[in-house]
Amino acid sequence: MDGHAILFLGERMEIQLLSKKNEEHVRKILKQYDMVNHFYIPGYVMLLCFEDNQLYGFIELYQLETITALYSLPGEKQDETFALLIEGASRIGF
Numbered sequence: 001m002d003g004h005a006i007l008f009l010g011e012r013m014e015i016q017l018l019s020k021k022n023e024e025h026v027r028k029i030l031k032q033y034d035m036v037n038h039f040y041i042p043g044y045v046m047l048l049c050f051e052d053n054q055l056y057g058f059i060e061l062y063q064l065e066t067i068t069a070l071y072s073l074p075g076e077k078q079d080e081t082f083a084l085l086i087e088g089a090s091r092i093g094f
Contacts, residue, residue, distance in 0.1 A: 013056065013080065015088040018046035025055035029071060038068065047088045049081045057081040064093045 030037050038044040049057045057072035072081040
């Protein structure tokens with residue numbers, strides 16, 4: 001996914017920081033589940049898990065101390081998605 005801030009890669013999945021280039025993927029899920037978005041508010045950071053341009057999940061952290069949102073598409077990749085998101089959060093200091 002050229003132009004995205006990729007933090008690291010799993011076997012096939014990649015963890016990206018939220019950006020203007022990928023936020024629409026997240027907006028659709030937040031709207032579907034009536035979740036609040038904290039995009040670009042100081043103190044919040046969101047990591048996204050993608051595979052082949054498909055959003056599989058995200059984690060939102062507040063001040064790298066509190067998980068304020070955690071989501072994964074249901075299915076066979078859910079465990080891998082959660083594991084990569086938690087690994088990504090730990091890599092940035094959570």
